[in-house]
Amino acid sequence: MSAKPPQDRARQSVAAAAVAAELLPGQSPALLQELHLLTRSGELNADARRKLNQINHLYGMLRPKLEPLLANHGDPLLLDAGAGNGYLGFVLYDLLLRPAGRGRLVGVESRPDLVERVNQRAALLGFSRLQALQGQLAEWADADVAGIDGQKPQAVLALHACDTATDDALVLGIRAESQVIAVVPCCQAELARLLGGGSAVRSALGPLWRHPFHRREFGAHLTNVVRSLVLEAHGYSVAVTELTGWEHSMKNELILAHKVQRSNGLALQQLRGLLAELPVGEMGLLRRLAATLAPAAAPAP
Numbered sequence: 007m008s009a010k011p012p013q014d015r016a017r018q019s020v021a022a023a024a025v026a027a028e029l030l031p032g033q034s035p036a037l038l039q040e041l042h043l044l045t046r047s048g049e050l051n052a053d054a055r056r057k058l059n060q061i062n063h064l065y066g067m068l069r070p071k072l073e074p075l076l077a078n079h080g081d082p083l084l085l086d087a088g089a090g091n092g093y094l095g096f097v098l099y100d101l102l103l104r105p106a107g108r109g110r111l112v113g114v115e116s117r118p119d120l121v122e123r124v125n126q127r128a129a130l131l132g133f134s135r136l137q138a139l140q141g142q143l144a145e146w147a148d149a150d151v152a153g154i155d156g157q158k159p160q161a162v163l164a165l166h167a168c169d170t171a172t173d174d175a176l177v178l179g180i181r182a183e184s185q186v187i188a189v190v191p192c193c194q195a196e197l198a199r200l201l202g203g204g205s206a207v208r209s210a211l212g213p214l215w216r217h218p219f220h221r222r223e224f225g226a227h228l229t230n231v232v233r234s235l236v237l238e239a240h241g242y243s244v245a246v247t248e249l250t251g252w253e254h255s256m257k258n259e260l261i262l263a264h265k266v267q268r269s270n271g272l273a274l275q276q277l278r279g280l281l282a283e284l285p286v287g288e289m290g291l292l293r294r295l296a297a298t299l300a301p302a303a304a305p306a307p
């Protein structure tokens with residue numbers, strides 16, 4: 007019989023006896039059971055397996071960037087934007103902050119029921135430096151001092167924060183001058199909307215987004231290109247990679263940035279050139295960061 011293709015294997019659950027091979031060194035099965043990623047009998051069902059795979063891959067990519075934060079800051083603040091059930095935060099706390107005995111993890115989440123659950127679990131597990139706060143990310147991004155109660159996060163992370171919530175996370179991290187910003191974007195509709203309205207007919211590049219299906223795909227791609235350039239223009243070094251195999255998630259692009267300089271004029275110029283060709287200057291991310299991108303990224307008249 008032929009071996010199953012990878013996407014089928016990834017969709018299978020894993021028996022308790024084989025679960026250890028799916029975990030990271032030092033990863034606590036008891037924590038994963040508390041998070042309901044492992045069943046009571048220690049099995050990993052197919053959905054939980056996909057989620058754990060995403061989280062563990064992201065942890066592996068973040069770790070080399072986050073360890074220096076722990077080394078260089080007495081008590082760094084890590085922000086999980088659009089935290090949901092807080093899986094990423096719990097894993098980061100378990101593997102990084104708990105052993106270090108330092109650092110704080112704050113999840114920001116709009117749904118009160120999820121916030122309450124995260125805080126209950128943190129209390130139960132004794133994760134005293136992990137908490138969730140309820141509200142819209144934009145509240146913290148647009149505050150006088152972007153951050154949590156005036157404390158700027160050293161890292162802003164957003165795994166599948168919906169549509170423009172990813173941009174709220176970027177605005178927050180850029181304004182707070184966070185050392186590390188990492189986003190794995192989710193669904194994206196804003197640029198597809200901006201590309202509509204007959205603009206395809208007026209532009210030589212229009213065939214790229216004339217059909218609604220292409221508009222959605224091109225809009226999503228362009229969104230992440232603009233996000234990467236905006237980060238670079240603000241002095242971040244940016245790597246764009248696949249998070250994990252497509253068999254685990256279709257929303258799989260990781261934009262991983264760390265601050266290396268105050269700003270980058272070349273990236274700003276490239277952003278300006280792109281915006282001159284495409285009718286997306288009204289993108290919220292660009293409008294909200296207009297002061298720090300000015301005058302180059304201002305929408306064309």
Ligand SMILES: C[S@@+](CC[C@H](N)C(=O)[O-])C[C@H]1O[C@@H](n2cnc3c(N)ncnc32)[C@H](O)[C@@H]1O
Pocket residue numbers: 087088089090091092093094114115116117120141142143144164165166167168171174192
């Ligand atoms: C797809 S879930 C991802 C959750 C989690 N990061 C994960 O990967 O398991 C996106 C979460 O972001 C939250 N969210 C969406 N927009 C938000 C906003 N503007 N401010 C705060 N949370 C938001 C949603 O309520 C939801 O729980």
